[in-house]
Amino acid sequence: MRNRTKKLGASGPSSGVDMEVRNLPLFVASLLLLTAATSLAAVLIHDGEVGTDEAKLGYADEGDSVKVKGTLTPFEAATGSSWGDVLAMLHHTTYRLMLPDLDAEVLVTGLVEGLDAESVIVEGAIVYNGPHPSDVAAHLLVLDANTVTSPFFDW
Amino acid sequence: MSPWWLAVILLGLAGLSLLAWSVRALDAPGAITAFLLGLVVALVADLKWLILMTMFTVVSVAATRLGMARKAAKRAAESRGGERGVRNVVANGLAAALAAGAVLFLEPEAAALAFATAVAATTADTLASEVGALAPRARLIVPPFTRVPPGQNGGISWLGQAAALAGAVGIAAAAAPLLGLAWGLVWIPAIAGFAGCQLDSVLGATLERDPLYDRPLTKEDVNFLASAIPAFIVLAIAQIAG
Numbered sequence: 032m033r034n035r036t037k038k039l040g041a042s043g044p045s046s047g048v049d050m051e052v053r054n055l056p057l058f059v060a061s062l063l064l065l066t067a068a069t070s071l072a073a074v075l076i077h078d079g080e081v082g083t084d085e086a087k088l089g090y091a092d093e094g095d096s097v098k099v100k101g102t103l104t105p106f107e108a109a110t111g112s113s114w115g116d117v118l119a120m121l122h123h124t125t126y127r128l129m130l131p132d133l134d135a136e137v138l139v140t141g142l143v144e145g146l147d148a149e150s151v152i153v154e155g156a157i158v159y160n161g162p163h164p165s166d167v168a169a170h171l172l173v174l175d176a177n178t179v180t181s182p183f184f185d186w
Numbered sequence: 187m188s189p190w191w192l193a194v195i196l197l198g199l200a201g202l203s204l205l206a207w208s209v210r211a212l213d214a215p216g217a218i219t220a221f222l223l224g225l226v227v228a229l230v231a232d233l234k235w236l237i238l239m240t241m242f243t244v245v246s247v248a249a250t251r252l253g254m255a256r257k258a259a260k261r262a263a264e265s266r267g268g269e270r271g272v273r274n275v276v277a278n279g280l281a282a283a284l285a286a287g288a289v290l291f292l293e294p295e296a297a298a299l300a301f302a303t304a305v306a307a308t309t310a311d312t313l314a315s316e317v318g319a320l321a322p323r324a325r326l327i328v329p330p331f332t333r334v335p336p337g338q339n340g341g342i343s344w345l346g347q348a349a350a351l352a353g354a355v356g357i358a359a360a361a362a363p364l365l366g367l368a369w370g371l372v373w374i375p376a377i378a379g380f381a382g383c384q385l386d387s388v389l390g391a392t393l394e395r396d397p398l399y400d401r402p403l404t405k406e407d408v409n410f411l412a413s414a415i416p417a418f419i420v421l422a423i424a425q426i427a428g
Contacts, residue, residue: 051210052209057204061205064198064204065201067201068197071193071194072191075191080190
């Protein structure tokens, strides 16, 4: 095997960091593997496949910042006095966010129009976490969105 | 766990193990052992815990190679040019891996504190040894505190102690964002890790085998105990305190 000896550090060989590469192609391969891992991790985090907060929605407090991934569907503003407090929190455009495995309805407000049926990653603050105005047995969360991004891939 | 996230872990660990082997930080069995230990930590705890462990590895490799020629001249250099094997990997990584495993059974914060303590202790000990070997003089940590050559078992120096403290504090500080520890608890792995380094020196001066003394403990035994004992104490206290 060929050995390449490379010394690092500015103070001369006696006090520098000595590094000897045992096998240059495998050294390069190791760097490529690390690059692949880092790149894949970055894409997974961007696309909301990891690092999102669905698990903590059930016990999040109003004011908590969360990041969730789901599919947006249209929300028709409900009528009735029981909706008064919640409607006051909603901006002009509000969607229902479909989240698997969550036993609650999630509304996302403050987004732009035209995002129906889009898979998105939303970051924002919980502004309501309490009983559903139309069904006291159900639960409602309202998320005031700060940012919304689309995933690179359909995982 | 998402299969894609598992792919990230496997690619990253393969890259790190291959990198360690190719720069002669680990021999082949040592690289495989490091891969397996890292896999255990990433699967039972979290990838961020593995990142903290990797920080120790990077610091250890750099410190080992710091001034190799000077250390060799002083005959204080790590044997085999700093290349480590299975025994060394297990000695330095087992306590942390066991602490990571504790997250399955005990309070997650207690396990995180113990894990950070174990990594801080091994980092402090490695820096104390490798940087301390470059010090102009050293003294025994136990009575009669006589002068000894830098790098001798049980010897300490101001340079080595400063490096050890910096290492323990650095790992503890990194543990806050990586392991989700409250900043108010960071002092625990910092102090306990530094104390583990002192324990290593005491055990090295009294119970570690060397060419002059036939004692019961090997270097790897001492390394393991110096990280495992403080980690276990932190785990027990944190678990009881809730």
